[in-house]
Structures are given as structure tokens and as C-alpha cells.
Amino acid sequence: MSRIEKCFKQLKRQNKKAFIPYLTAGDPNIETSLNLMHALVQAGADIIELGYPFSDPSSDGPVIQRAVERSLAKHTSLKGVLALVKRFREENQDTPLVLMGYLNPIECMGYQKFAEDAEAAGVDGVLVVDMPPEEAHDLLQIIHRSELDCIFLVAPTTHEARARKICELSSGYVYYVSLKGVTGASHLDIDSVRTNVNQLKSYCELPIAIGFGIKDAETAAKLGELADAIIVGSALVSLIAELKDGHEYSRDELSKHIALMAGMRAALDRS
Amino acid sequence: MSELSGEQLYDGPDEHGHFGIYGGIFVGETLMPALEELNRVYTKLKQDPMFWKEFHNDLAHYVGRPSPLYHAKGMTKALGGAQIYLKREDLNHTGAHKVNNTIGQALLAKAMGKSRIIAETGAGQHGVATATVAARLGLECHVFMGSEDTKRQAANVYRMKLLGATVVEVNSGSKTLKDAMNEALRDWATNVDTTYYIIGTVAGPHPYPMLVRDFQCVIGQEARQQSLEQCGRLPDSLVACVGGGSNAIGLFYPFLKDEAVRMIGVEAGGLGLNTGKHAAPLNTGAPGVLHGNRTYLMNDEDGQILETHSISAGLDYPGVGPEHAWLKDIKRAEYTTVTDEEALSAFRFLTRQEGIIPALESSHAIAYAIKAAPDLPEDHLMLINLSGRGDKDIHTVAQIDGIDA
Ligand SMILES: Cc1ncc(COP(=O)(O)O)c(C=O)c1O
Numbered sequence: 094m095s096r097i098e099k100c101f102k103q104l105k106r107q108n109k110k111a112f113i114p115y116l117t118a119g120d121p122n123i124e125t126s127l128n129l130m131h132a133l134v135q136a137g138a139d140i141i142e143l144g145y146p147f148s149d150p151s152s153d154g155p156v157i158q159r160a161v162e163r164s165l166a167k168h169t170s171l172k173g174v175l176a177l178v179k180r181f182r183e184e185n186q187d188t189p190l191v192l193m194g195y196l197n198p199i200e201c202m203g204y205q206k207f208a209e210d211a212e213a214a215g216v217d218g219v220l221v222v223d224m225p226p227e228e229a230h231d232l233l234q235i236i237h238r239s240e241l242d243c244i245f246l247v248a249p250t251t252h253e254a255r256a257r258k259i260c261e262l263s264s265g266y267v268y269y270v271s272l273k274g275v276t277g278a279s280h281l282d283i284d285s286v287r288t289n290v291n292q293l294k295s296y297c298e299l300p301i302a303i304g305f306g307i308k309d310a311e312t313a314a315k316l317g318e319l320a321d322a323i324i325v326g327s328a329l330v331s332l333i334a335e336l337k338d339g340h341e342y343s344r345d346e347l348s349k350h351i352a353l354m355a356g357m358r359a360a361l362d363r364s
Numbered sequence: 365m366s367e368l369s370g371e372q373l374y375d376g377p378d379e380h381g382h383f384g385i386y387g388g389i390f391v392g393e394t395l396m397p398a399l400e401e402l403n404r405v406y407t408k409l410k411q412d413p414m415f416w417k418e419f420h421n422d423l424a425h426y427v428g429r430p431s432p433l434y435h436a437k438g439m440t441k442a443l444g445g446a447q448i449y450l451k452r453e454d455l456n457h458t459g460a461h462k463v464n465n466t467i468g469q470a471l472l473a474k475a476m477g478k479s480r481i482i483a484e485t486g487a488g489q490h491g492v493a494t495a496t497v498a499a500r501l502g503l504e505c506h507v508f509m510g511s512e513d514t515k516r517q518a519a520n521v522y523r524m525k526l527l528g529a530t531v532v533e534v535n536s537g538s539k540t541l542k543d544a545m546n547e548a549l550r551d552w553a554t555n556v557d558t559t560y561y562i563i564g565t566v567a568g569p570h571p572y573p574m575l576v577r578d579f580q581c582v583i584g585q586e587a588r589q590q591s592l593e594q595c596g597r598l599p600d601s602l603v604a605c606v607g608g609g610s611n612a613i614g615l616f617y618p619f620l621k622d623e624a625v626r627m628i629g630v631e632a633g634g635l636g637l638n639t640g641k642h643a644a645p646l647n648t649g650a651p652g653v654l655h656g657n658r659t660y661l662m663n664d665e666d667g668q669i670l671e672t673h674s675i676s677a678g679l680d681y682p683g684v685g686p687e688h689a690w691l692k693d694i695k696r697a698e699y700t701t702v703t704d705e706e707a708l709s710a711f712r713f714l715t716r717q718e719g720i721i722p723a724l725e726s727s728h729a730i731a732y733a734i735k736a737a738p739d740l741p742e743d744h745l746m747l748i749n750l751s752g753r754g755d756k757d758i759h760t761v762a763q764i765d766g767i768d769a
Contacts, residue, residue, distance in 0.1 A: 223390045223656075225393060251396070
């Protein structure tokens, strides 16, 4: 059983929802990212989505675009992000890690090497934003031979036939994009999310995580009721944007700075 | 070379939008259904003679087609080799080949009932051509343009505004065409229900490289017929500049099965390939994925897209249409480069020899001819796509000359 699957099984037994924060690795630098990851676990993260930077993040809004620019200014590479995962694993062998980003850095590394190195570093899942199922065949073949899960997106525009295919191809969980737009948008319509997610649940056997546009504890709680997990990206990344690059932050300082995360976790548990 | 017959080699893309390993659809899930729908609508309309009748009617009476094939005798004489023929896309309404595509895609937008149009632009030619068709159809129009480009193509920014379009300055990344395209994709994902995205070149996700090519093919179809009528035979070589590759594929495609016709695409060599400051992915890059398709890209060893440089905003792009990647690999077309400086002297050369001021993009094709034609026999017919006129570039050139124009 994969670490992600185990995580969801365990939460289910406890009747809890998964809290999945996203951060861009290398923003503002790798050291801070490492400490942030541990601080997120302290704040109650069940799974962490770790973004590896790409120069042209065409599905992301301004908040994550700028995070990527800060990360690239530090020359963060996919290789560097895998090294970060390895260091995180020295201390934490339990929290599942999902790499999230765009296809080109993976193409450049080579699919086989990527899968081997990611698995060896301690990555659990991969979500490639600009790789729809239609183009996933080659990478999936390699991933299926590894222990890695491959997570795909379902969007509000996705019709049922596509969504069924996406659920079949995915493993770990399915990421439901809560709105039409880019990350960090704020035009969330909870009623339409409810309708779409309920429909998705009727045939999707995997846990469903809802992401995009979750900015506060109240929304986290509301969306948590609808699915198995919520994903929080831009709200966290905006807080990280306030950190100074030159400064070394202790984990406690970071925990305090991202207190919103613990607040979301608590709200999720109350819902 | 592959065992495929000419038919299969040149009849791409396949139903998933692939030209060999290139092309395809690499976008976020939100846009996938919109691309499926676009493909469905276009596949149907492509079979409809009324659709093409309306397209060609607009091209004839609004754009002013066919564009002439002009025997450039002054240039030919000055070079003392191949006979030079210019396909005069510079004479089109709005001043470049770009309008052939926007006329076609506007018909698609209309058929799909979209009320809003978006586009990305580099030189501003595609932006102007999009704003033009939007004005004509009474559609809301937003054009995304990198802030580097709004500076060097200020006249086109003003033209778009006069035409009623909103020009959105893009300040992310390298602030040029690739970033404008990212921003257009973001807007499209947000407004996908109401909005039609008119991509300006043969790049982007399937079906764009196919449908933009189909609309631009009018260039090659006319040129082929004109060559037969005016010269009694097909040309020996075709030359076109390559940014995303739409004017080049528009010229090349109708000749692909004429195996004796050589095809030369000219990329922007910028300050020289050895400086890294250029925009020549076919000459220096490797296959990768950007903006919805797999193609030759300029990226570093970690897959980050590199900043490009060209004197011409319209060629300043780190990728290239996937069909060109394919034609390069199967060796049906050749791709070379000329530098900024060579393009600039070609700009001056054509202006003086023929009284035609070419766009700096098109000047790259002229510059290739200046280098190659003298070594070719006098009975060699070289057909160059003069993709646009240089009015938009007057300021750039004047600035280099130290003149305040
Ligand atoms: C006159 C002209 N030629 C060529 C190009 C390059 O585009 P493509 O390679 O798609 O023809 C442009 C783009 O702006 C242009 O304005």
C-alpha cells in the first residue's frame, strides 16, 4: 500500500479529512522550504504538495507565479527539489509528499531517471499540471512500474466521460479543481462544487481532494464537508512571500507565521 | 528516413494532434474540454464548402487577396544569381500574413457563439489583425502583450486601442511573447465559457497548429498557382522566416509533396548563435513541452525556458510550431539563421532596391536570399515569403540610426 493510500485509510478510520498544503520549493530558499515542510506537519498537514518550479507556469495565478520566480532566482532545479525531499525524509518517514509542477523539467531529466530518483528520494506522488491523460501514456507506464502514485486533475469543465477516464488512470487521490481559472483565484461557488463533487463521488473510487481558491478556515471547513481532502496553495504561498530570504527562521517562528494553516486544520476537524 | 509514404509523412497531424513525436495537447484540465469542442467544430466546418466560401470571400474583399507574386528584378540583378520572387503578404489589410488566420478563426468564434476574443501578440501584428476582425464582428477583444514588446511596438499598441481592443501589458517572466501566451492561457481558463482564444501562430495545443496552418495555406496555394502561371513551373526553393512558423508553414505546406522544391526556414540568429542571445530553437534547441505542445525549445539543462533575443519582436519566441519540428527531423525542410545585423541590412537593401519596406521578421528571409542567391544559377527560382511590411519597425530602425522618427 502506498503512503498516500495508507494516509487516507487511516484518516477515514478516524473520521477525519486530509489537509494538504502546497508550497513552492526554493521559495524563498531551500533551507526555509525544509523548515516550512516540518512546520506544516506540526500544523497538521497530512500530505504536502511540493511544487518544483517551471519558468512558464501557465496554470498559475500571480501569487504562485511570483513564488516560482523567487525560487528560480535561487536556481532551484527539479534535482534540487528531489534532494530537498531526501533531507525531509531523514526526519520524517510518514508524511506523503506529492511533487507538483509542469512537464518540461521532467522531460528534460528523462522519465525513467525522474521516476527512479523521485522514488529513491522518498516522493510518493506526482501531479503534472500540463499533462492530461491523453499525453500521459509514456510517463504512466514508467510510474506504474514504481511505487509512485500519479494524480490527475478534474475541472468544472470536465464532462463525465472524461472524468471517469481520469479517475481510472489516477492513483492516490483525484484533485478536483474547484473553479474555472488559475491558482489563487477567488470566485469560488460552493454550491456548484457540491454538485460536481457529488457526481464525481458516484463513480470515483479514489479519495477526492478539492483545491483552488481556499483562503480561510471557514471555506476550508465548508469544502472539507464535501470531499476527502482540501488543498491550500496560494493562501500559504502569500504568507511565505512575506518571509525574508537572508534570514534564518526557526521552526517555531515559521509555525507562528503560518498559524493560518493550523487554523484551517482545526476548522477542518470541526466540520 | 522513415518508411512512411509521402502521403502519411505530410498529412499530419494524427487525430490526437501529433506530428511524429511533436504537437499534442499539453494544457491544464480546465482547457481540455474547450479544445475538444474547438476540434469538433473545426473538423465539421472543414468539410463544409460554405465555410470555405465565406473565408475566401472575406480574404478577397476584406484582406485584398490574392496577394501578388512579384518578380523582384532589382534585387535579382543586384545579387546576380537566382531569380527572386516575393510573395507580397505585406500588401494584405493590416500589413502582414497574420490576418489570414484571424479571419478564419473569427469565423470559428462566430460559429461557436463566443462573445469575447483574446489573443497574444509579439510584434503586435497578430494583435492588430485580431483587434481588426473583432471590431468588424463587434466582439469584445483583449490582447496580451509583453511590456518589452509594447515598448518597441508602440505604434501597434495604439492601433489596437483605436480598433477598440484592450491591450493588457504582461510583466511576468521575460515580458515578451511567451509570457503574453502564458497570460492568454490563464485568461482563457478563467473565461472559457464566453471566450475564444485566437492563437497567432502554428503553435499551442492541438487543434491550433493544424487550423492556423490550414488558414495560412492560402499563401502557398496562391504562390504555387502564380508560379505555374508566371514562370511556367514550380519554384526551386521557398524561403520564409520562422517565429512560431505560421507564414512559413502557410507557404511550405501546399508544396510538401513537390519533392523537388527545397524549403528553407530562417530563424532569428540575434547577436549570433554562439552568444546565446537569439531565438533559434530549431537550430540550437531540443524537444520539450511548452504552451500546449511538444516541439523544439530553447531551455537550460533543468528544463527552464531560456530568454530569447531578436531584433524583431515577432521572432522573439523560444519555441516553434510542432510541424516544423517534424519537417526538420524528416529533413523535408531546412532551418537556418541570420543575425540581427544581417536582417537589418536586408531591411535597408530591399527598401532601396525595390522600394518595399519589409517587416524586420520578413527581413530575415530576405537576408538569407542575399547570402544564398549569388551562388545559385540564373534559372533558379527562389520564392520568398514577404510576410509583412516594415511600417511598424520604422522606430526601431530609426533608433539604431540615431534618428528620432
Ligand atoms: C510580419 C511578420 N512575419 C513573421 C512573423 C512571425 O510569425 P510566424 O513565424 O508565425 O509567421 C510575425 C509575427 O509577429 C510578423 O509580424
